[in-house]
Amino acid sequence: MSSRWQDDRRPTLPAHARGMRDTARPRKIPSYGVPAKIMDAMMKSNSSESSSTPFDLEDLVLGALGFYWLIFGFYVSILVLIAVGYLILTEGDLLNHKTDLVLIFSLLAIFLAFCQWFARGFIEKRFRRIATPGAMICVYSILNVVYGINDIAILDNRIGSFMTLLVIIFTVGVIFHKRGRKTFNLFKSAQYLPRQ
Amino acid sequence: MSDLLRPQIAAVHWLSWILRPQNTVYSLLQKVTNAERQVYHQLLVTWATVAAIDIVLSFPLGNLFGVPWNNAGFYASYFFCLMITLAVAATTAHFMLLAFRLKSNITETLIIYTTFIVYSPPISLFNLPATYRTYNLVSQIKHQHLDLWHDLKLALDIIKKQPYGLIDYLDGFAQHGALFVGLIATSLVAEMLISWYGNPRFAVYTALALSYVVAALVLIFLIGPIEIVRLYSYLE
Numbered sequence: 001m002s003s004r005w006q007d008d009r010r011p012t013l014p015a016h017a018r019g020m021r022d023t024a025r026p027r028k029i030p031s032y033g034v035p036a037k038i039m040d041a042m043m044k045s046n047s048s049e050s051s052s053t054p055f056d057l058e059d060l061v062l063g064a065l066g067f068y069w070l071i072f073g074f075y076v077s078i079l080v081l082i083a084v085g086y087l088i089l090t091e092g093d094l095l096n097h098k099t100d101l102v103l104i105f106s107l108l109a110i111f112l113a114f115c116q117w118f119a120r121g122f123i124e125k126r127f128r129r130i131a132t133p134g135a136m137i138c139v140y141s142i143l144n145v146v147y148g149i150n151d152i153a154i155l156d157n158r159i160g161s162f163m164t165l166l167v168i169i170f171t172v173g174v175i176f177h178k179r180g181r182k183t184f185n186l187f188k189s190a191q192y193l194p195r196q
Numbered sequence: 197m198s199d200l201l202r203p204q205i206a207a208v209h210w211l212s213w214i215l216r217p218q219n220t221v222y223s224l225l226q227k228v229t230n231a232e233r234q235v236y237h238q239l240l241v242t243w244a245t246v247a248a249i250d251i252v253l254s255f256p257l258g259n260l261f262g263v264p265w266n267n268a269g270f271y272a273s274y275f276f277c278l279m280i281t282l283a284v285a286a287t288t289a290h291f292m293l294l295a296f297r298l299k300s301n302i303t304e305t306l307i308i309y310t311t312f313i314v315y316s317p318p319i320s321l322f323n324l325p326a327t328y329r330t331y332n333l334v335s336q337i338k339h340q341h342l343d344l345w346h347d348l349k350l351a352l353d354i355i356k357k358q359p360y361g362l363i364d365y366l367d368g369f370a371q372h373g374a375l376f377v378g379l380i381a382t383s384l385v386a387e388m389l390i391s392w393y394g395n396p397r398f399a400v401y402t403a404l405a406l407s408y409v410v411a412a413l414v415l416i417f418l419i420g421p422i423e424i425v426r427l428y429s430y431l432e
Contacts, residue, residue, distance in 0.1 A: 059383070059387055060380055060383045060384060060387065061380070061383070063382075063383035063386055063387060063401065064376075064379035064380050064382065064383040065379075066398075066401055067379055067382050067383060067386070067401055067404070067405060068375075068379055070401060070402060070405035071405050071408060071409070074405055074406065074409045075409065078409065078413075116402075119398075119401070119402075120398050123397055123398050123401050124397055124398055
């Protein structure tokens with residue numbers, strides 16, 4: 001089955017065949033059942049034998065950050081579309097606002113593309129080396145969204161502006177600095193190397 | 197009676213799913229071909245356990261607003277709303293994967309998606325301040341004898357004029373916790389979908405994100421009115 005997602009950068013072999021994850025063929029899964037064996041599993045979960053988990057915390061955290069940006073992009077887009085739809089329905093004179101509409105939709109498309117690009121960077125680990133500053137940006141965004149929704153002035157305007165300035169300086173610095181450009185290799189394709 | 201229907205066994209099963217999500221999911225996935233009916237039964241019991249825990253967590257708040265724990269009308273409708281929410285969210289995820297031309301089998305995807313559902317009680321716990329705020333607002337709207345449908349603008353004014361208190365600050369912080377647990381649980385589900393089916397990473401994440409948006413829109417129209425009427429009729 002071919003799909004637009006399966007471009008030629010990706011290996012066509014299934015995940016377990018190319019050794020990305022051992023989890024695809026779970027060989028050593030304890031076949032505990034219900035109910036008595038569940039108790040055994042619960043007991044085992046305290047032992048050192050079960051402490052190794054196939055999923056990396058890094059995978060989960062980066063995936064979560066990517067997912068946050070995806071959801072953020074979709075929700076903002078839907079909110080803008082609903083607002084535009086409401087304005088069109090109430091105002092009625094669509095022809096007089098053609099330029100405004102084109103401008104709004106263009107900005108929305110750019111914003112959505114940015115969110116997708118940023119999310120892809122996290123999910124496919126294109127900039128794993130700068131995961132920490134990326135996480136910082138995300139935390140800052142989350143804080144702004146949460147406190148913006150709740151309208152609570154913990155982050156007042158001065159602190160907010162200062163943090164925005166810091167984030168902008170940092171991002172621009174990382175992208176344009178020589179060493180930063182080397183590590184911030186956003187424009188290179190993702191590497192799908194099997195985990196050793 | 198099935199062993200799973202005993203509350204203590206169901207609770208232990210839910211705990212084991214939280215503590216060892218991958219092992220539980222994969223052991224169930226291996227059973228799919230042999231005993232699909234048994235798997236569905238197990239899933240349903242797990243979902244019911246999660247919904248029951250969510251309800252128990254809301255008992256103190258309900259009591260605070262004049263709804264005793266044995267108010268069957270309030271909590272039974274809550275239970276069914278929760279079950280419908282879970283079912284809609286899980287099936288939307290499956291259909292969204294298919295829409296993206298990714299591999300997905302309804303039973304297997306439901307099993308994997310249950311991992312997100314079992315993390316719902318911690319999220320509900322973090323959302324308690326938000327629930328308190330909602331109950332408080334509905335209670336105030338009711339106290340002022342406003343009709344919910346006709347005086348919607350006045351009701352919104354009440355919400356805007358709310359003074360900020362400790363609960364609002366608590367809510368602000370608790371939402372971070374809920375967001376963190378929710379995102380990690382979603383990431384866990386996505387990683388399992390990727391490794392089990394061999395689907396491409398970004399496509400799975402995008403499909404899941406879109407499924408959340410679609411499910412949220414569906415639930416707003418499906419469950420939203422029921423929830424408003426439920427709170428408005430029972431809270432004091």
